[in-house]
Amino acid sequence: MPKSARRLDNGHPRSLLWAEGALCGVAAALSPPTALLLAGLLAPGLVSLALDGLPGKPVARAVLLAGVTASIASLRQLWLDGTSLDAALNLLEDPLRLGTAWAAGATGWLISELAPIIARLLLDARSLIRAKELRAERERLQAEWNLPASGQPPPSATP
Amino acid sequence: MGTSLGAFPPSSAAGVKLLNGQYEIMTAVPLPGAGGGLPAFAARHQPSGRADLMAVRASPGAPPRANALARLEGEVIPGLLIPLAHGSGPAPEGGETYYVICPEPPGPSLAALTANSSPWSEAEILQYVLRPAAHVLEALKSRGLTHRAIRPDNIFSAGTKNPVVLGCAWAAPPASLQPAVFEPPYTAMCAPAGRGDGSIADDVYALGVTLLTLALGRTPLAERDAETVILTKLSHGGFEALTADAELPPLLADLLRSMLAEDPAHRPSPGLLLDITTARSRRVTTRPPRRAQRPLALNGASAWDARSLAYQIATHPEQGARMLRNGAVTDWIRRELGANQVASTLEELVRWRAREGGPEDRRADSILVLRAVAVLDPLAPPSWRGISLWPDGVGPALAAAMAKGNEELTELRDFIISHAIALWAAQQGNRVDGGTLRQQAQQMELWLRARDGETGLARLTYALNPLLPCASPLLAGRWVVSPAEVLKALEAAAAQPELRRLAPMDTHLAAFIAVRQELQFYLDVWEAARAGPPERLVLAELNLLVALEARHNLGPLPQLSAWVAERAKAALELWHSRSRRAALEQQLQALATGGRLQPILALLDDPTALQADAEGLQNALARIGEIDAELAQIAAGSTERAALAERIGREFAAGATLAALTATLVAAALG
Numbered sequence: 001m002p003k004s005a006r007r008l009d010n011g012h013p014r015s016l017l018w019a020e021g022a023l024c025g026v027a028a029a030l031s032p033p034t035a036l037l038l039a040g041l042l043a044p045g046l047v048s049l050a051l052d053g054l055p056g057k058p059v060a061r062a063v064l065l066a067g068v069t070a071s072i073a074s075l076r077q078l079w080l081d082g083t084s085l086d087a088a089l090n091l092l093e094d095p096l097r098l099g100t101a102w103a104a105g106a107t108g109w110l111i112s113e114l115a116p117i118i119a120r121l122l123l124d125a126r127s128l129i130r131a132k133e134l135r136a137e138r139e140r141l142q143a144e145w146n147l148p149a150s151g152q153p154p155p156s157a158t159p
Numbered sequence: 160m161g162t163s164l165g166a167f168p169p170s171s172a173a174g175v176k177l178l179n180g181q182y183e184i185m186t187a188v189p190l191p192g193a194g195g196g197l198p199a200f201a202a203r204h205q206p207s208g209r210a211d212l213m214a215v216r217a218s219p220g221a222p223p224r225a226n227a228l229a230r231l232e233g234e235v236i237p238g239l240l241i242p243l244a245h246g247s248g249p250a251p252e253g254g255e256t257y258y259v260i261c262p263e264p265p266g267p268s269l270a271a272l273t274a275n276s277s278p279w280s281e282a283e284i285l286q287y288v289l290r291p292a293a294h295v296l297e298a299l300k301s302r303g304l305t306h307r308a309i310r311p312d313n314i315f316s317a318g319t320k321n322p323v324v325l326g327c328a329w330a331a332p333p334a335s336l337q338p339a340v341f342e343p344p345y346t347a348m349c350a351p352a353g354r355g356d357g358s359i360a361d362d363v364y365a366l367g368v369t370l371l372t373l374a375l376g377r378t379p380l381a382e383r384d385a386e387t388v389i390l391t392k393l394s395h396g397g398f399e400a401l402t403a404d405a406e407l408p409p410l411l412a413d414l415l416r417s418m419l420a421e422d423p424a425h426r427p428s429p430g431l432l433l434d435i436t437t438a439r440s441r442r443v444t445t446r447p448p449r450r451a452q453r454p455l456a457l458n459g460a461s462a463w464d465a466r467s468l469a470y471q472i473a474t475h476p477e478q479g480a481r482m483l484r485n486g487a488v489t490d491w492i493r494r495e496l497g498a499n500q501v502a503s504t505l506e507e508l509v510r511w512r513a514r515e516g517g518p519e520d521r522r523a524d525s526i527l528v529l530r531a532v533a534v535l536d537p538l539a540p541p542s543w544r545g546i547s548l549w550p551d552g553v554g555p556a557l558a559a560a561m562a563k564g565n566e567e568l569t570e571l572r573d574f575i576i577s578h579a580i581a582l583w584a585a586q587q588g589n590r591v592d593g594g595t596l597r598q599q600a601q602q603m604e605l606w607l608r609a610r611d612g613e614t615g616l617a618r619l620t621y622a623l624n625p626l627l628p629c630a631s632p633l634l635a636g637r638w639v640v641s642p643a644e645v646l647k648a649l650e651a652a653a654a655q656p657e658l659r660r661l662a663p664m665d666t667h668l669a670a671f672i673a674v675r676q677e678l679q680f681y682l683d684v685w686e687a688a689r690a691g692p693p694e695r696l697v698l699a700e701l702n703l704l705v706a707l708e709a710r711h712n713l714g715p716l717p718q719l720s721a722w723v724a725e726r727a728k729a730a731l732e733l734w735h736s737r738s739r740r741a742a743l744e745q746q747l748q749a750l751a752t753g754g755r756l757q758p759i760l761a762l763l764d765d766p767t768a769l770q771a772d773a774e775g776l777q778n779a780l781a782r783i784g785e786i787d788a789e790l791a792q793i794a795a796g797s798t799e800r801a802a803l804a805e806r807i808g809r810e811f812a813a814g815a816t817l818a819a820l821t822a823t824l825v826a827a828a829l830g
Contacts, residue, residue, distance in 0.1 A: 058809035065816035069823045076827060108816045115815075116808025123800045123807075131793045134786045141786075145735050145779040 033088035037078050040092040041071040044105035059112045066108025070101045178248040181205055182260050184214045186251040192271065193264050195313035195326040196336035200251075202260055204243075214248065214258035215330040217626075219638070220562025221352060222555065223259055223330045225625035227304050231329070236298045238291040238322060239306075240264065240315075242329045245626075247638040254636035257628065259330040264315035268326070269373065272319060273311065278376030281408040288314070288373060289414075289432060291322035292366050296429035300359040307333035307357060309365035310341045311372055332555035333357060339385035340378060340401070341368045343421065344392040345538050346549070347385060348470060350567075353548025353556035360423035363432070367418030368401060375405055386474075393466040393536075394448065397421055413439045422538060451495035457482060465496060469535035472528055473542035480524040483509055483531050492535075504534050522577055529579055533586035541583040543574040550580045550596055553603065554623025561620050561630060572616055575603045606674075614686055617670035631667040633658055642675040643711040646704070646719065653718035663722055664700035678706050694732040698764050701727060705760045715754025723759055724751030730763045735776040739768075 028035035039046065045064035052060040074097050081087035091097055142149065177183055181204060188201035194215040202214040217223045228242050235241065240261040250256035269288070273279070279288075292309070299306055308328030316323045334354040339347035343364045346354045372378050379401040380388050391400040397419040407415065414435065420426050431438045454461035455468060458475040462468035468488070472479030482488050483505065493502040508530050516523035525544050532542045540547045546567060548556045553575070560568040574580075580603075584596040606619040621627055628638045634648045645668065652658045664685070673682030681703045688699035701723060708716075724747050731747075734740045743762060750759050 054809075056809075058813060062809075062812040062816045065813070065820050069816065069820040072820075072823045072827050108812070111815055112809060112812035114808075115811040116805040119807040119811070120801060120804030123804050127793045127796065127800065131790055134790050134793075138783055138786045138790075141779045141783055144737050145776050146737055147779070147783070 031083060033078060033083050033085045034075065036085065037074060037088040037091055038071065040088075040098065041074060041101035042067045042105070044102050044109070048105075048109065059109060062108040062112035063105045064108070066111070067101055067105040070104030073097075074101065176249050177205060178202075178214065178258055178260065179244050179246045182212070182214065182244055182246075182248070182258075184248045184258060186249060190263065192268055192312065193315075193326075194330070195308050195328060197327075197330050199327075200258075201263070202258075211263045212243070212260055213263045213327075214260050215327050216250075217257040217259065217330045219628055219630070220559045221331045221335055222558055222624045222627040222640075223257065224328075224333060224356075226356070227329050228259065228626070230302050230304055234302070236295055238295045239298070239325045240327045242327070245329075247640070247644075255638045257330075257626070257638045257640065259327065261327045261329070264326060265324055266315055266317040266321070268312045269314045269316060269323065269369070270310075270312035272316060273373060273376060276319075276376075279373040281374070281411050283319070284370050284373050284411065285435060287316065287319075287321065288323050289366070289370060289435075292325060292369075293429045293432035295325050296359055296362050296366070297433065299362070300429055305333060305356050305359055306362045307354070307365070308336060309362055309369055310337060311369055311378070314369065332552070332558075334361070335555065337365065339388045340380050340383075341365045343397065343423070344389045344470075345421075345540055347392075348389050348473070349540055349547045349549060349552060350556055350559070352559035353546070353552035355549035355552030355555075357549065357551070358423055359429060360426040363418050363426045363429065364397070364423075366432075367415050367426075370411065370418075371401055371407075371415055374407055374411055379403070379405075390460075390467055390470065392421075393470055394450075394464055396448075410435070410439055417441060449496050449498075451491070453495060455482075455488070455491040455495070465492065465498065465501065466536045466539075468492075469532045469539050472535070473532045473539065473547055474545055476525065476528045476542070476544050479531070480528050483527055484512065488531070501534060505531055508534070522573065525573070526577060526579070526582060529583055530586050533583050537587060537590060541574075541579055543577075543579050544570045546570055546574070550584075550599060553580075554620070557616070557620040558624045558627050561616070568616060572607065572612060575600070575607050575619070578604065614666050614670055614682070617667050618674055618682070621671050621674040629667055629671040631665050631671070633661065633663065633665060633668065639671075642672055642707055643713070645672060646707055646711065646713055646716055649704075649722075650716045650719045653722040659722055659725075662696075662700060662726060663719065664703060669703060672703055672707055676707060676710060678703065681706055692732070694730045697726055697730040698733075698760075701730075701756065701760045701763070705756045708756050716756070717752060717754040720754050720756055720759065721751045723756055724748070727759055727763055733763070733769060734772050736772055739772060 024035075042064060045060060045067040048063045049057060049060040052058070074091050078087055078091055081090075141147065175183055183203045183205055185201040185203065190199040190201060190213050193199040193213050197218070198216040199213045200216070201210070202212040203210045204212060223245060228245055231242055242259050242261055244260040245258065247255045248258045292314070296306065306325055306328045308331075309325060313326035313328070314323045315326055332352045332354070333356045334342060334346060335351040337347075337354075341364075342354070343361060346357060346361055349355075368379070380391065383391065388400075394400075398416045401419060402412070402415070414427075414432075417425065417427050417438065418432075427438045427441060431441065448464035448466050450463050454463045456462075457468070457471045458478050460471055462471050468491075472483070472488070479488075486506075486509070489502040489505045489509070492498050492505065508527055512523050512527040515526070528544075529542055532539050540549045546556075553571070557568070557571055560571055578597075578600045581593075581597040581600040584591050584593040584600075587593065603619060603623070606622050607615040617630075621629075626640050628634075628640050629645065629648075633652045634645075637644075637648045637651065639645055639648050649663055653663070669682055669685050673679055681699070685696075685699040685703055688696040704719075704723065727747060728744065731740045731743055734743060746762055747759065750762060
């Protein structure tokens with residue numbers, strides 16, 4: 001395996017991890033208030049990013065995306081307030097903002113957890129309906145052609 | 160004996176079943192002694208009103224002589240009760256029977272005339288009996304026929320000074336009703352039904368015995384049983400045995416000596432009998448059989464000559480075969496009769512027997528006896544396990560055995576399968592037409608060969624007896640000799656609930672139809688179907704009946720079609736599709752009352768539709784296979800579905816949150 005393509009245990013490319021880390025470092029260096037605000041608002045997403053062991057980190061992705069969606073307004077407010085550390089801290093001290101962002105993250109997590117279950121239920125239901133249709137067709141054929149349940153023709157029915 | 164018109168009871172014109180639509184049979188007016196040993200009734204020709212007729216009744220196991228009836232149709236032979244018609248008519252006890260219509264005898268029989276009177280004079284015998292009888296026999300001979308029922312109680316005369324008339328001899332197998340004394344010993348020893356048409360020389364013999372009876376005023380050897388008569392004739396010669404010490408006029412004695420010769424070739428022809436002087440001068444010198452000094456005991460009887468020995472061996476075949484095998488017969492013949500050539504031939508036959516089979520081989524023993532009898536007495540008929548019969552008597556013998564249903568039928572079957580006739584002919588040299596007999600034997604065996612013995616025997620019996628009625632229990636009470644009548648008889652049988660429970664076809668019916676209509680193929684199919692499923696058998700039955708219906712347009716037969724339709728329901732099993740079967744059943748019910756069989760067959764035996772049905776079944780089976788595979792796949796796909804649901808769920812979550820983010824960004828950008 002080429003060195004550049006090596007992956008971590010969770011399947012995430014090691015190079016991408018480094019790139020993300022570098023990007024975050026650069027963003028924090030360029031705008032510490034923004035980085036602070038995002039770190040506070042997206043804390044559930046960052047935690048889930050660390051905890052999500054699934055390939056592609058689908059749970060963390062959903063939590064982060066939901067958290068980012070809920071943080072847009074706060075980021076915009078930060079930038080309107082001059083992008084200072086105080087402004088960032090004021091915003092973080094607002095429980096409504098923080099709760100909204102975290103609730104959005106929780107919603108992302110919930111969607112990510114419920115969606116496979118609902119999909120499973122739908123797929124199972126579809127299979128059950130199909131099996132029922134097939135059994136009905138089989139019974140109809142058995143009745144029409146006077147076949148035993150095994151599906152084999154009776155001895156005298158062999159043409 | 161004439162029955163005047165006034166003697167007839169008034170005819171009940173309506174409802175009277177007429178024979179061939181013309182002859183009314185007065186079953187209430189029996190004519191005792193007129194039928195030559197068979198029951199006879201007065202009859203009347205309705206169209207012409209002719210009433211001097213009689214109907215002679217046949218019996219089921221003894222069919223009328225089809226060949227003679229066919230050849231004498233429309234003929235006029237003075238001095239003979241010519242058959243005028245034949246067919247089924249009402250039986251006195253109810254039901255149907257078969258009659259041969261003949262003119263009524265002109266008066267009492269010679270037996271009745273001579274019962275209480277003195278012997279006839281030579282002139283009377285020659286003028287009133289010999290000449291008219293010889294004319295009749297000559298006429299029959301010219302047509303290739305024989306009478307075979309010449310005896311005093313079947314010869315009639317209007318009075319003592321009138322030429323005689325030979326009676327009816329057509330309603331029973333040839334010579335089957337003749338007492339042993341009136342037949343040559345080689346015919347008398349045969350089973351009554353197996354005597355065959357014989358030759359005109361046999362009629363000359365019977366005429367000779369009749370003349371002798373009239374000359375003596377009594378029947379010779381009347382007090383003896385048939386076996387004694389035969390043995391006496393064999394050991395002493397026919398003339399000597401019959402005349403004994405009786406004094407006969409010289410002319411008559413000379414005539415009778417030739418007429419009663421054992422060898423048919425030595426008897427004068429009927430034409431020669433018309434010229435009495437020539438016939439008298441034609442003396443044939445025959446040596447009496449050589450008599451042994453000491454007899455050979457066989458079965459408690461003593462044989463003094465080769466002919467008697469042949470008869471004893473023929474009638475006691477098991478003991479005869481044993482004595483042949485242990486050399487007792489050949490030793491006796493060589494020592495007592497000095498017939499070394501005969502003894503050597505017999506030894507050769509015994510050696511063949513030893514090579515042919517083991518000591519318990521019954522068939523080899525039977526063949527040995529058959530051949531040995533032919534060697535010992537070349538004039539004797541073929542003999543098989545105690546049954547003697549002439550080759551042309553096989554048909555009636557089979558009919559009689561079939562009617563009795565006894566083991567004789569099995570013996571006759573073996574007789575034919577073993578080609579006994581051909582083996583016998585081979586021992587006869589130029590005395591018989593070996594080629595024709597071999598061909599006959601092969602033909603009979605071909606008829607006999609079938610999947611099961613019963614069908615083969617029935618087929619052969621019907622083939623050899625054109626006027627034998629079908630013996631199927633389904634036709635009980637009806638005398639069916641023509642295939643056209645079969646469907647009508649079945650239509651009548653269909654009205655009887657106890658018969659309706661049976662199939663409208665059985666061995667006798669199938670064999671009868673196949674033989675009479677040359678539908679051998681359908682018989683083969685029916686026989687094959689008997690071993691298969693019921694639905695195939697039903698179709699085979701239907702095929703036979705429809706083939707018959709196609710040849711005889713008899714109009715609707717509603718009872719029979721309903722019967723067939725009931726049975727044909729089994730044929731619906733050939734169809735696999737339940738809906739198709741239900742539709743067919745409905746159509747079958749509609750056809751059941753139509754009275755036609757062909758549409759029923761067409762409905763059920765439709766190869767194209769059956770093929771489509773079979774293909775439908777195959778398609779259904781294939782589809783069921785696909786369904787089973789898919790169901791198995793669904794049952795085993797839980798893990799796959801879980802993985803798919805996980806993937807879909809995660810993608811959905813990602814997609815939903817990304818969509819929300821995008822919408823938020825767009826909203827933020829727009830202000």
